[in-house]
Amino acid sequence: xxxxxxKERHAAAIEAVNxxxxxxxxxxxxxxxxxxxxxxxxSLLYYLAGYARSLGRxxxxxxxxxxxxxxxxxxxxxxxxxxxWTPERDRIVSASQDGRLIVxxxxxxxxxxxxxxxxxxxxxxxFSPTGQSVACGGLDGMCSxxxxxxxxxxxxxxxxxxxxxxxxxYVSCCQYVPDEDIHIITSSGDQTCVLWDITTGLRTTxxxxxxxxxxxxxxxxxxxxxxxxxxxxSGSCDGTARxxxxxxxxxxxxTFQGHEGDVNTLKFFPDxxxxxxxxxxxxxxxxxIRNGHQLQVYYQQHGDKEVPLVTSIAFSISGRLLFAGYxxxxxxxxxxxxxxxxxxxxxxxxxxxxxxxxxxxxADGSSLCTGSWDTNLKxxxxxxxxxxx
Amino acid sequence: xxxxxxxxxxxxxxxxxxxxxxxxxxxxxxEARFLEEELEHLEKMEKASTACKEMxxxxxxxxxxxxxxxxxxxxxxWDRWFEGPQESQGCKCWIL
Numbered sequence: 001x002x003x004x005x006x007k008e009r010h011a012a013a014i015e016a017v018n019x020x021x022x023x024x025x026x027x028x029x030x031x032x033x034x035x036x037x038x039x040x041x042x043s044l045l046y047y048l049a050g051y052a053r054s055l056g057r058x059x060x061x062x063x064x065x066x067x068x069x070x071x072x073x074x075x076x077x078x079x080x081x082x083x084x085w086t087p088e089r090d091r092i093v094s095a096s097q098d099g100r101l102i103v104x105x106x107x108x109x110x111x112x113x114x115x116x117x118x119x120x121x122x123x124x125x126x127f128s129p130t131g132q133s134v135a136c137g138g139l140d141g142m143c144s145x146x147x148x149x150x151x152x153x154x155x156x157x158x159x160x161x162x163x164x165x166x167x168x169x170y171v172s173c174c175q176y177v178p179d180e181d182i183h184i185i186t187s188s189g190d191q192t193c194v195l196w197d198i199t200t201g202l203r204t205t206x207x208x209x210x211x212x213x214x215x216x217x218x219x220x221x222x223x224x225x226x227x228x229x230x231x232x233x234s235g236s237c238d239g240t241a242r243x244x245x246x247x248x249x250x251x252x253x254x255t256f257q258g259h260e261g262d263v264n265t266l267k268f269f270p271d272x273x274x275x276x277x278x279x280x281x282x283x284x285x286x287x288x289i290r291n292g293h294q295l296q297v298y299y300q301q302h303g304d305k306e307v308p309l310v311t312s313i314a315f316s317i318s319g320r321l322l323f324a325g326y327x328x329x330x331x332x333x334x335x336x337x338x339x340x341x342x343x344x345x346x347x348x349x350x351x352x353x354x355x356x357x358x359x360x361x362x363a364d365g366s367s368l369c370t371g372s373w374d375t376n377l378k379x380x381x382x383x384x385x386x387x388x389x
Numbered sequence: 390x391x392x393x394x395x396x397x398x399x400x401x402x403x404x405x406x407x408x409x410x411x412x413x414x415x416x417x418x419x420e421a422r423f424l425e426e427e428l429e430h431l432e433k434m435e436k437a438s439t440a441c442k443e444m445x446x447x448x449x450x451x452x453x454x455x456x457x458x459x460x461x462x463x464x465x466x467w468d469r470w471f472e473g474p475q476e477s478q479g480c481k482c483w484i485l
Binding site for chain 1: 431
């Protein structure tokens with residue numbers, strides 16, 4: 001290139017740089033919030049917390065007797081792996097290493113059903129929206145449906161009403177599509193999620209797998225959007241979470257990167273525009289589904305000790321609290337806005353004696369149920385004085 | 390000879406000038422890349438801040454039975470867990 005040409009390019013480059021500098025200056029001036037507070041350039045890892053703090057929000061504080069264990073549900077003889085509430089009437093179904101599902105009346109602590117499973121290696125369970133059926137799945141690769149109103153057989157066992165067969169790997173998680181008992185979504189070690197029609201027992205749609213793009217490793221969890229049941233998210237050993245529309249099987253709507261380990265658990269935020277995840281990397285994260293942003297990371301340093309894995313999460317009904325169970329027995333209550341741990345249910349009076357493997361909120365958000373490897377379930381509620389604003 | 394020498398001098402000056410300009414160009418290109426990255430980051434922050442604003446608003450306007458300080462209205466059924474039999478052991482029958 002001649003000197004003259006180089007000089008031309010040089011002039012053009014100076015113009016380009018000046019233009020970029022000007023655009024940046026204007027952008028920075030625009031980045032003010034409604035009250036005129038200038039936003040600092042927070043790392044996107046801690047963005048939400050930085051934002052909330054810059055607006056002067058103070059963290060949630062619990063007194064020592066505020067969140068208490070008010071029921072202990074005893075009956076399983078093995079580790080509890082999964083639990084689910086009914087949408088109404090305070091009933092819970094739990095699945096255990098002892099090869100049984102138990103249906104509880106959480107108010108009275110009584111067991112209404114104890115279901116011996118055809119395959120003892122159960123990993124997940126779910127209550128149907130009407131409360132008339134429960135579903136479970138596990139190492140047998142099948143999802144079994146039990147109608148709670150059907151007659152027991154000669155041995156006093158509740159028979160399986162429908163078997164959903166088709167996965168080529170274990171069933172890690174299942175959730176009914178809200179509002180009807182007809183459709184259920186499962187996630188599997190075969191790297192797919194499947195939407196099933198329970199009335200026919202057939203697969204309606206397969207998400208991912210060998211013929212379409214999707215997860216590249218075992219899928220460990222699903223969560224269906226409570227405000228738009230055509231949308232669900234899945235978490236996988238490939239370290240990603242993916243957002244799916246049930247009408248589109250060919251590819252995920254969005255893939256969320258960030259975690260550095262298996263995504264063991266995920267739950268939609270109450271308003272359906274965000275979801276939380278929990279991972280083997282010891283962090284929980286909050287993602288926005290509309291723009292793919294990772295809004296916040298929830299992580300507490302443990303010094304030199306091994307980082308505990310996140311096993312399960314749930315949001316309180318406003319989304320202000322994130323409950324997270326860890327492999328070391330901790331159950332942190334995170335203030336989601338300020339990204340601080342405000343309580344550890346793993347170290348209070350009457351806490352579980354082993355890892356918390358599953359947790360879930362009651363439909364009205366008034367209580368949290370935790371299930372543990374110590375074979376028990378516990379119900380936690382707020383027993384302190386409430387201040388109304 | 391004189392002109393030959395001055396020609397090669399001009400040639401040398403030209404080359405030095407060329408290298409200087411090339412180095413300057415390289416620096417400018419790098420700066421443009423950094424500026425573009427920063428613009429992208431700010432764009433992300435803008436979108437993220439809208440998302441945060443919306444989340445804050447949603448969270449702070451929803452009544453939550455598990456919070457010590459919450460919006461109303463309160464619902465008396467939230468306290469049903471503390472009514473009736475208070476035993477924390479509950480049903481003790483074992484599955485055979």
